[in-house]
Amino acid sequence: MTALVVLVLAALPCLLHGRLVQEAEDGFAECNDFFLQGNPPHGFSDPTHARICQRYQGDKQFATLYSTEHKIPLYSAFLYREGASSMEGDWLLEPQLDDSKSSLDEATKGSEQIEGLGTNQALEEDYASSDYQPSPLFHRAPALLTNTVPLPQNFKEKWATDVDQLLKEKLVPQCGNGGNLHIIVGAVPSSNKMKDKVSIPEYVWLAAFCSVPEAWSLGVIKSVGDADNLEQVTLEELESRLPSGVKLFSNQCGEGAVSAEQRTSESATQTEDEGPARPGAFSRFFQLLFCITYEIVNNILCLVWFLVKQVLNLVFGRLYWIWTAATTYIFALSKVLLNIPCDVLRVLANILCGFVRILNNVFSAVCLLLRLPTRFLCDMASFPYYTVCAIPDVGIDILSGIWGVVALGFHAVFGAFGGSFSVASFAGSSFFSKLFGQSEGYENELVSLT
Missing domain, CATH: 1.20.5 (Single alpha-helices involved in coiled-coils or other helix-helix interfaces)
Incomplete structure (x- = not known):
């Protein structure tokens, strides 16, 4: 037995790191203490439900069954503690809901790097520019978004007031100052969604059970559409209005558990009766x-x-x-x-x-x-031979052309001089013939020459 206790104590530090309860673990792991005799409610079975053992600053706070489909908690379970109050500050997130491989084993403000943040849970920005406020199911708890549902501002305030009054006037006084008072607070999602992501509850509810000094239970329901009406019902009636087959306190003594109203009435009746039966000291x-x-x-x-x-x-x-x-x-x-x-x-x-x-x-x-054509290939092959052999002939033709041009130039020059001399001679002869009267003889001579 001692070895068993030592083994369990050695294993507890590892188990306490499991914020998001795994499939292999029973119930809500170390947070089973928040339920009557360690047994969570029955009848909430869905693959989209995540079991969370809510821990903050190394201390377990409460247990929550969270719907990743509706992005709201279906219920949160508490064990009443005197002096417990909500923690002020930023809203905290559950990192392992969106990132199952996250090393963050407690609620966080979301400033750390979380892969896929907001995929499976509601974020504070989802409430921005809407008519709804993030409202805790049980306001005497840390400010965790996995414990909140979208509610109108006036409904949020009245629900907190109703719960405080219920605790102060009925639940705590009838349960030995709340030492053994188990509280489960939940919400029933509707088809109406905020920003097409977070479901708005149809109504919220609270169930309480106390086992000492005598077993008794109580249930209340408040419709979101009627903020002024708080309906008090028996535990059986509350369970009948939740999803089929739900059993909130699975181990309660059915006939032995009475409502807080019945217990109050019985106590008042016994006080008014004269000489109530009292058992002996033995x-x-x-x-x-x-x-x-x-x-x-x-x-x-x-x-x-x-x-x-x-x-x-x-x-x-x-x-x-x-x-x-x-x-x-x-x-x-x-x-x-x-x-x-x-x-x-x-x-x-x-x-x-x-x-x-x-x-x-x-x-x-x-x-x-x-x-390719054969003749073309032959021409391409003989092209260098014909090109080289044609160079002398081309050179001779070029020189002949140059010499012909030069000779033609000489002939043109000498012809021009000869023509000019003949014209000058003819003009001089004509002039002298006319001058000396020999024009006739000269013309005859010219004719004869012609």
Whole structure:
């Protein structure tokens, strides 16, 4: 037994880090203490429901069943503590709701890096520019957004006032100053959503159960559409108005639990009666002894069962994670090994395709060369020979042309001088002939020459 206790105490620090309760854990893990005899309500089964053990500054505060579909809590469970009050400051978020791999194991302000923030929970900015305020289900709790629902401002204030009055006037006085008072506060979501994301409750409710000195229960319902009306009902009637099959306090004695109103009425009746029946001192001693023995045995059995559950959760949880890690590693290794032959075949196929492309290019070049005309190839081959051999002839032709141009120039010059001399001679002869009267003879001579 001592070894078992030591093992559990050694395992508790690891378990206390589990803010978002895992599938392998029972109930709400270390927050099961907030429920009657450690048993959470039955009937709230849905894959979108997340079990949260709300912790802040190293201390567990309350347990919450949160709907990631509606982005509001379905219920939060509390164990009444005298002097508990809401904490002022920024609204806190649950990091592991959006990032299951987050190392943050407590509520945070959201300033840290959280992957996918706002995917599975409502954020403070979702309430901006709307007619609704983030309203805690139970205002005597830390300011956690996972414990809030969107409510109109006037309804929020009246709901807090109603709960305070109920605690002060009925619940705490009838339960030995609240030492064994279990409180579950919840909301029923509607189809109406704020910014098409956060569901607005149809109504909010509260259920209370006290086991000592006598078992009794109480339920209240307040419709969001009627802020002035608080409906007080029995626990059975409250459960009938919640989703089918819900049992809030699963281990309460059905017929033994009465409402707070009935208990108050019975106490007042006994006070007014004359000479109520009182048991003797000997009977009261045996009753006290029986109650003490019963509570001791009950607490010992509960402690043993709690230790056994924690050990089983630890063992099976570690085995589950080992099995998950091993299968993940084997799957990844098998995938890599299977990809090696595929990669080799892919490389060989690429090499073969490369050779095929090279051969195709070579054949294409050969075919292109074969399609060229033979005469064109011969002309291309003989072009250098004819070009070199034609150089002397071209040079001679160029020199002949130059010489012809020069000779033509000389002929033109000498012809111009000869013509000019002939014209001058003819003009002089004509002039002298006319001058000396020999024009006739000269003209006759000219005619004869002609």
